[in-house]
Amino acid sequence: MSKLTIQWPDAHAEQVETAKGRLDVARRRLVARSPEGILSVLATVFDQWRDPQSKWRQRFREEFPQASGFSREVAEAGLDLALAEWTGDALRRAVEAELQGTALGSPRWVSPFSMTSVVLAGAIPMPSLLAMVLPLCVRSPVLVKSAARDPITPRLLAESLAEVDPELGRCIEVVSFSGSDAESLTRFLAAECVVASGSDETIAAVSARIRPSQRFVAYGHKLSIAIVRAGTRSDEELGALAEALSVDIALWDQLGCLSPVAAFVMGENPEKTIDVLGPALADSLARRQSEWPRGEISLEAAAAIRGQREEARMRAAGGSSIGIWESEGTEWTVIGEADLEWRPNPLHRFIRLHPLEREDQLPEVLSPVVRNLSSVALAGFENDSERTAIAQLLSQRGAGRVCRAGRLQAPPMDWYHDGLPLVLPLTRFTGLEISVD
Amino acid sequence: MKAEAEAGEARRVLDADILAWMRTPGWTEDEARFDATARRLFAHQFRHCPPYARFAAGRGRTPESLLSWREIPAVPAGAFKELALRGFPEDNTVKTFRTSGTSGQKPGELHLDTLSLYEASLLSSLENLLFPDHGPTRGEARPCLLRILAPSAREAPDSSLSHMFQCLLERLGTPESGFDIVDGELAFEPWWAAVQRAEQSGAPIALCGTAFAFVHLLEQLEARGLSLRCPEGSRIMETGGFKGRSREMPRTDLYAALTARLGVPPGRIVNQYGMTELGSQFYDSVWVDPSGPRRKLGPPWTRVRFLDPESGEEVVDGEAGVVVIHDLANTGSIAAIETADLGRAVLDEKGRPCGFEILGRRAGAEARGCSIAVDEMLAGGGA
Numbered sequence: 001m002s003k004l005t006i007q008w009p010d011a012h013a014e015q016v017e018t019a020k021g022r023l024d025v026a027r028r029r030l031v032a033r034s035p036e037g038i039l040s041v042l043a044t045v046f047d048q049w050r051d052p053q054s055k056w057r058q059r060f061r062e063e064f065p066q067a068s069g070f071s072r073e074v075a076e077a078g079l080d081l082a083l084a085e086w087t088g089d090a091l092r093r094a095v096e097a098e099l100q101g102t103a104l105g106s107p108r109w110v111s112p113f114s115m116t117s118v119v120l121a122g123a124i125p126m127p128s129l130l131a132m133v134l135p136l137c138v139r140s141p142v143l144v145k146s147a148a149r150d151p152i153t154p155r156l157l158a159e160s161l162a163e164v165d166p167e168l169g170r171c172i173e174v175v176s177f178s179g180s181d182a183e184s185l186t187r188f189l190a191a192e193c194v195v196a197s198g199s200d201e202t203i204a205a206v207s208a209r210i211r212p213s214q215r216f217v218a219y220g221h222k223l224s225i226a227i228v229r230a231g232t233r234s235d236e237e238l239g240a241l242a243e244a245l246s247v248d249i250a251l252w253d254q255l256g257c258l259s260p261v262a263a264f265v266m267g268e269n270p271e272k273t274i275d276v277l278g279p280a281l282a283d284s285l286a287r288r289q290s291e292w293p294r295g296e297i298s299l300e301a302a303a304a305i306r307g308q309r310e311e312a313r314m315r316a317a318g319g320s321s322i323g324i325w326e327s328e329g330t331e332w333t334v335i336g337e338a339d340l341e342w343r344p345n346p347l348h349r350f351i352r353l354h355p356l357e358r359e360d361q362l363p364e365v366l367s368p369v370v371r372n373l374s375s376v377a378l379a380g381f382e383n384d385s386e387r388t389a390i391a392q393l394l395s396q397r398g399a400g401r402v403c404r405a406g407r408l409q410a411p412p413m414d415w416y417h418d419g420l421p422l423v424l425p426l427t428r429f430t431g432l433e434i435s436v437d
Numbered sequence: 438m439k440a441e442a443e444a445g446e447a448r449r450v451l452d453a454d455i456l457a458w459m460r461t462p463g464w465t466e467d468e469a470r471f472d473a474t475a476r477r478l479f480a481h482q483f484r485h486c487p488p489y490a491r492f493a494a495g496r497g498r499t500p501e502s503l504l505s506w507r508e509i510p511a512v513p514a515g516a517f518k519e520l521a522l523r524g525f526p527e528d529n530t531v532k533t534f535r536t537s538g539t540s541g542q543k544p545g546e547l548h549l550d551t552l553s554l555y556e557a558s559l560l561s562s563l564e565n566l567l568f569p570d571h572g573p574t575r576g577e578a579r580p581c582l583l584r585i586l587a588p589s590a591r592e593a594p595d596s597s598l599s600h601m602f603q604c605l606l607e608r609l610g611t612p613e614s615g616f617d618i619v620d621g622e623l624a625f626e627p628w629w630a631a632v633q634r635a636e637q638s639g640a641p642i643a644l645c646g647t648a649f650a651f652v653h654l655l656e657q658l659e660a661r662g663l664s665l666r667c668p669e670g671s672r673i674m675e676t677g678g679f680k681g682r683s684r685e686m687p688r689t690d691l692y693a694a695l696t697a698r699l700g701v702p703p704g705r706i707v708n709q710y711g712m713t714e715l716g717s718q719f720y721d722s723v724w725v726d727p728s729g730p731r732r733k734l735g736p737p738w739t740r741v742r743f744l745d746p747e748s749g750e751e752v753v754d755g756e757a758g759v760v761v762i763h764d765l766a767n768t769g770s771i772a773a774i775e776t777a778d779l780g781r782a783v784l785d786e787k788g789r790p791c792g793f794e795i796l797g798r799r800a801g802a803e804a805r806g807c808s809i810a811v812d813e814m815l816a817g818g819g820a
Contacts, residue, residue: 069805123805149805199804221809255806299779302746303759307513307777314516317492329747344812372809 012177012184016143019173020187023115023141026170031112031139033168035103039095041165042133043088048160049129050083052076056160060125064152068123069296070253075125077292078251081410082126094414095137098424109430112139113215116426117191119206121198123149124256127219127417131195132157132172138427141171145188151176185209193217193426217425219418222257222374222400224248224408227356227390228277229380230267238280241379244406245351246284248377250332251409253294254347257374258408261345262352264365270355274323274336278353282325285332285349294331297348304346305330311343323353340365362393370398374418379405441526444485448525448768451478452554455738455765459557464565464737471740474765475506478772485524489771507742507751511761511773517545517714522770525550534597536713547597547714550769558717558766559601560608562736566720567674567707568643571609582635583614584628586646586654588621597713598676602645618650625657632665632699641670644699647677651695652686658698666700672724673701676709708733710795714774716766722792732783732792738765741793743781754790757781 030038048054060079065072102110116135120128128147132154135142146154154174162169177184179202186209193215196206203218210216226245233241248260265273309326312335316322323336332349340354340361356365366373376399381387391402400419401411414422454474480500483490493499493510503509516522523530529550536545549555564571564578571579583606588596590603599616606614617628635642644651644667651673658664673695686694692703704723710733711718719733719741735741742751743758752758760780763773782790 121804122807124807127807197807199809219807221804221807223808223811252806255804255808257807257809259806259808261808261811299746299757303777303779306744306746306749306759307515307775310513310775311515311519313495314488314492314512315519317490317495318488318516318520342811344810347806347808347810369811 010181010183012175012181013187016175016177016184016187019143019175020115020191023143023171023173026167027114027141029167030136030141030171033139035095035099035110035137035139038136038139038168039092040088041161041168042136043092044164045088045133045157045161046083046086046091046129047088048164049079049157050086052080056156059156060152063156064125064150065295067152068150070123071293071295073292074251074253074295078409079125081247081251084410086413090413091133095134095423097414098421099138102429107432109432110138111428111430113192113427114140115143115191116140116193116195117143117145117188119145119188119194119196119198119202120147120150120154121196121202122147122255124252125150125153127197128153129157130413130417130422131197133161134423135193135195135426136168136171137423140193140426142173143188143191144172144174146174146176148178179205195219195426215425215428217420220372222372222418223369224258224260224375224377225369225373226260226263226377226379226405226408227362227381228263228265228273228353228405229378229382229386230265230270230273230355231380233276233380237380238276239284241405242277242280242284244379244404245281245377246288247406248408249349249351250285250288250292250294254349254351256409258411259347260351260377260408261347262342262354264340264354264356264362266356266359266362268357270357271321271336271338274353274355278323278325278334278336281351281353282332282334285334286327288349289327289331294349297330301346301348302330304344305333305348305350308335308344308346308350309333342368359390359393362390363397366394366397373397373399375399375401375403375408375411377403377405377408444481445525447481451481452551452768455554455768456557458738459554459561459736459766464561466737471738471765472506474738475509475740475763475772476500476503478765478768479503479506479509481768482524482771486522486771488520489522489524506740506763509763509773511763511775512771513775514545514712514714514777517547517770518543521546521548523548523550524771525769532600533595534600534713535595537596544595545714547770554766554768555716556604558736558738558764560604562718562720563601563605563608565736566722566725566734567672567709568609569724570670578609580611581609581614582631582640582642583610584631584642584644585614585616586618586623586628586644586650587616588618589616592616592619598647598711601711601718605645618646623650623653623657625654628654629663632667635671636665636668639668641668641672643672643674644701645674648675648686648688648691649677651675651691655691655694655698664698664700671699671701671705673699673706674709674720675706676711712774712776714767714770715762715764717764719793729791730783732794733780734792739763741780741782743793744775752781754782754788755784757796760793760795 064075102108118131144154158172158174189209195217197219199221203220312322312324320338325334335352337352337354376394394402483500496510498510530548532549534547571581585602590599593599617624692706707721709718709720717739719735722732722734740763742761745752746759760776760778779796780793783792785791
């Protein structure tokens with residue numbers, strides 16, 4: 001007699017299947033809705049999230065810091081800055097600009113994917129907020145795998161959407177399971193469209209499970225930098241520059257892909273600028289620590305900061321002209337480097353200032369990072385033609401964005417994240433070569 | 438010239454004292470001897486390695502100010518990538534070992550003007566901690582079949598690990614012993630023939646190599662469906678991690694697989710903790726204290742401290758901290774090195790440190806942000 005083995009899916013896999021079943025039901029109503037109506041609801045939700053007094057922001061304040069490890073002050077400041085221009089109208093304009101010419105009566109229609117699975121990563125809420133709602137803009141229901149370090153943002157966003165529009169709220173399902181749970185992952189990644197954020201390792205693991213017939217949109221880990229014009233500044237100008245850079249560095253504890261890991265001081269006698277910018281930036285970072293305390297830090301990260309500080313001290317002892325400005329603990333560190341070499345950056349508010357004599361050195365300097373370069377903040381470039389020339393150079397080297405210092409953590413709603421349009425990659429189109437009503 | 442001669446003479450006296458300690462059969466802890474020698478060595482290195490002197494003085498530490506060896510400032514291991522940390526004239530260099538590193542990153546370099554302390558230390562540690570039943574510490578050395586899963590010293594002249602294995606082969610190896618990584622590849626057939634002969638003869642075998650090489654070996658055995666039972670008394674010594682490698686394997690899984698395929702029980706598998714920048718190495722305690730907790734032990738001319746990265750102060754015994762090693766075998770470079778590793782003291786039943794353990798990365802720890810680490814990016818090759 002042969003032995004019969006019945007294998008039940010594990011609890012998480014079963015939750016994924018159940019969520020998919022609910023989304024399948026919700027999809028039928030979603031595809032019948034007008035894109036304008038959906039956008040209007042999402043705009044309302046975003047406007048609620050922008051309001052610091054809304055109940056969603058209050059709950060976010062209460063629940064997010066403990067789960068994510070960021071301080072409450074950093075979370076609030078980061079969200080305030082980033083959402084300031086993420087209005088409902090901005091969302092509407094951004095999506096409509098991309099989907100122009102796809103309405104009924106146009107020769108190209110949006111053909112929504114039956115489901116979009118979104119793998120979230122990390123604990124910075126901004127990319128999660130956007131990644132969850134964009135598929136809805138193209139009428140695809142969304143199955144979300146929340147990140148281990150931020151189960152809060154996806155849940156609150158789903159609840160806030162459901163409150164404004166219960167029918168649309170049923171088009172988002174949030175699930176949670178370990179990345180090593182192969183059964184759940186396989187079921188989760190079976191959607192027609194898959195969006196994943198994460199490290200190269202995570203992207204590779206997800207990619208290995210995607211069939212050629214599926215749409216796969218990946219956002220890998222990146223880094224950002226700042227370029228500061230060398231030159232003499234008044235105390236006031238120097239202070240403003242340092243303040244702007246400290247915002248870019250301190251928000252999200254420098255852990256995001258929009259956080260600068262290095263600042264290049266470009267122009268004649270850059271060392272002189274570093275000599276005054278270093279302490280000014282140190283003062284600003286010290287004030288940021290009082291205002292926006294750094295969040296939790298692992299022993300490994302603290303050890304890495306200590307190690308990099310000690311190495312800098314040793315290089316200084318070896319004769320290099322190195323400036324070190326640091327907090328008593330590991331809260332913030334500014335290293336004034338003597339050369340252009342890329343060195344490990346342990347993050348958590350650790351910045352290196354490099355001297356860059358000439359603009360034509362920039363391509364070579366950026367060469368090791370071009371594949372991973374996200375955004376570049378420019379500071380102190382008052383001359384339009386100089387600013388344009390650098391922006392062109394950065395664009396040619398693959399920078400995804402060029403902005404002012406202090407704005408790295410606040411990309412506009414219509415920014416092409418990793419060079420990709422917002423919603424076009426999340427849908428497909430039906431071309432019409434017949435006349436229809 | 439006179440100053441140089443005096444410096445050379447002072448070094449010779451120091452080296453002779455430390456060598457005498459290393460060559461004394463049987464290890465005995467001697468705190469007073471360690472403290473006195475460490476302070477003499479610091480004074481010498483302070484005087485003859487200017488970058489180190491400036492680094493130490495920046496900390497307010499000079500030979501005159503020290504109250505104990507614990508106050509000797511440790512240089513970060515990464516500094517060996519940036520500076521030539523030697524306390525002797527460059528022309529006197531007889532050997533330079535380089536760290537393997539990853540692509541796009543500079544290797545660390547250890548410059549030596551003599552190999553005598555380096556070799557005396559490594560052999561003493563191997564004999565006492567990995568071959569206590571073979572070494573001359575208990576009389577005449579009894580040779581052992583050694584198969585080395587690493588390139589030979591001729592193939593990898595910059596590798597301190599290959600040099601160490603070469604010394605071990607010369608000291609304890611039988612004529613059938615040898616290296617099994619040739620031209621960068623595992624020479625499986627000769628290795629398999631050698632271990633099969635050992636299995637048939639019943640003579641113990643020692644398999645030594647990098648952890649990654651053992652993973653590769655296991656893959657070959659699995660692919661060929663082969664396994665064997667190494668004779669009683671056999672042992673495995675593995676070292677190094679998986680950084681920059683395509684595959685990682687938790688150490689417990691590696692040991693279980695080695696036991697299953699090679700018949701060497703976990704209690705006979707030893708991890709070595711060492712680094713190019715150090716003259717001495719540390720070994721798991723399983724051969725000298727099979728019933729005690731697995732922990733790292735080192736020779737009496739070394740000390741290990743653990744620092745709180747926030748304050749730079751020593752942590753309470755048993756708490757985790759940055760590993761700092763004081764190694765008197767490093768007479769030509771710097772004796773106190775702050776590693777990039779985390780570890781903690783292992784305590785005995787009375788709460789006293791009796792060894793230490795290295796803490797690996799937290800398994801499954803998920804990144805909180807989406808920033809790529811610069812070193813990871815550089816290892817990836819860039820453009």
